[in-house]
Amino acid sequence: MRTGVWLVGGRGSVAVTSIVGAVALRAGLAEPTGCVTELPQLRSPALPGLADLVFGGHDVIATPILKKADALADAGVLPGRLVTALQPELAAMDAEVRPAPRGATQAETAALVAADIDEFRRRHELGRVVVVNVSSTEPAAEPHEAHAALDVLREALRGPVPVLPPSSLYAYAAFTAGCSYVDFTPSTGARLPALAQLAHERGVPYAGHDGKTGETLVKSVLAPMFAMRALAVRSWSGANLLGGGDGANLAQPAPNAAKAASKQRVLAETLGYQPQGDTRIEYVEDLGEFKTAWDLVTFRGFLGTAMRLEFSWHGCDSALAAPLVLDLVRLTAAAHRAGRSGPLPELAFFFKDPLGDVEHGLSAQFDALVRMVEGLA
Numbered sequence: 001m002r003t004g005v006w007l008v009g010g011r012g013s014v015a016v017t018s019i020v021g022a023v024a025l026r027a028g029l030a031e032p033t034g035c036v037t038e039l040p041q042l043r044s045p046a047l048p049g050l051a052d053l054v055f056g057g058h059d060v061i062a063t064p065i066l067k068k069a070d071a072l073a074d075a076g077v078l079p080g081r082l083v084t085a086l087q088p089e090l091a092a093m094d095a096e097v098r099p100a101p102r103g104a105t106q107a108e109t110a111a112l113v114a115a116d117i118d119e120f121r122r123r124h125e126l127g128r129v130v131v132v133n134v135s136s137t138e139p140a141a142e143p144h145e146a147h148a149a150l151d152v153l154r155e156a157l158r159g160p161v162p163v164l165p166p167s168s169l170y171a172y173a174a175f176t177a178g179c180s181y182v183d184f185t186p187s188t189g190a191r192l193p194a195l196a197q198l199a200h201e202r203g204v205p206y207a208g209h210d211g212k213t214g215e216t217l218v219k220s221v222l223a224p225m226f227a228m229r230a231l232a233v234r235s236w237s238g239a240n241l242l243g244g245g246d247g248a249n250l251a252q253p254a255p256n257a258a259k260a261a262s263k264q265r266v267l268a269e270t271l272g273y274q275p276q277g278d279t280r281i282e283y284v285e286d287l288g289e290f291k292t293a294w295d296l297v298t299f300r301g302f303l304g305t306a307m308r309l310e311f312s313w314h315g316c317d318s319a320l321a322a323p324l325v326l327d328l329v330r331l332t333a334a335a336h337r338a339g340r341s342g343p344l345p346e347l348a349f350f351f352k353d354p355l356g357d358v359e360h361g362l363s364a365q366f367d368a369l370v371r372m373v374e375g376l377a
């Protein structure tokens, strides 16, 4: 079951960590730590094997994959010995991650993106390709009438003025090429009615948004605890300090706002009310590829007694994200093969801001995932 993984943002930290990880696993040089599809409850013959994944992608930069892998090793994300051992495979990846195409109109750009993916699928004789967005977070998209209906969108894409943000144009191209689409970022991606129509028309599934790898992961475990113990959360404030390319991009106000909004949903939906407090995101260059999150939670117990919880999380974002990218590809490809189309709400376990009306507690999300995999088998 050879399956293609088309990484939008294929030369970034998450993408290159995913590529190095998959190649190292195939060579027997690493363990699948952090890959939830390798847990006994989720291991299934319905999923493509980790060794069956073939990588390609698009990026707007030309940094060689090997050079990026070396930088990630220097930053403590990847073991240097792995990068050295995998040099030939990583050097060969440069031909597979192509320059992001640009046509005269968005319709032309989408056609060029779809043609690159199709050429990759044919050349490697792949049963299926999953397009995964791991590119830089965009500002929230400006509303446009073409987002509401597919025929209006198709017409608008042929015009001179762009109507879709890049993440949504990649989703459009993926669906047009008959591929599934996963959005690991908080960008708009496939979250437009016109794109839902296209996915339905082409019979392809999609999943998103924004990989849940750090502070929000911890929130999705702790918030149900407060709810189940009938404790009243009064405030929940978080400060996220991060470096790397993601941190530099999130230093800009518009992508920062999109990310902060994506991180807030879990509390209101799990507790049933929105406690006071905000999530702040700040770029600290010196942290490199690592992130620190500090959270302060104030809550009231029996007879109004005031209490507090504080936690700090020191994570290596790409090392947390990459195994989830591999999981999502395996699950989405298997869902596509099983004839699923449209949104995959059972993949909420992986996302900060999941599609659909879903449970936000991690444990309930895990149960839904196990049921999905049982159904696929």
Ligand SMILES: NC(=O)c1ccc[n+]([C@@H]2O[C@H](COP(=O)([O-])OP(=O)(O)OC[C@H]3O[C@@H](n4cnc5c(N)ncnc54)[C@H](O)[C@@H]3O)[C@@H](O)[C@H]2O)c1
Binding pocket: 008, 009, 010, 011, 012, 013, 014, 015, 058, 059, 060, 061, 100, 133, 134, 135, 136, 137, 138, 166, 184, 185, 186, 210, 211, 212, 213, 244, 245, 246, 249, 317, 318, 320, 321
């Ligand atoms: N690492 C995590 O734990 C985590 C968790 C959730 C979400 N994310 C999201 O994943 C994304 C990737 O994170 P990262 O740390 O790899 O960032 P990064 O900055 O290292 O990589 C992003 C890559 O996207 C490329 N890119 C930008 N615009 C593009 C376009 N239009 N087409 C193709 N490529 C484009 C950039 O050139 C860069 O190589 C970010 O949006 C981030 O918010 C990461």
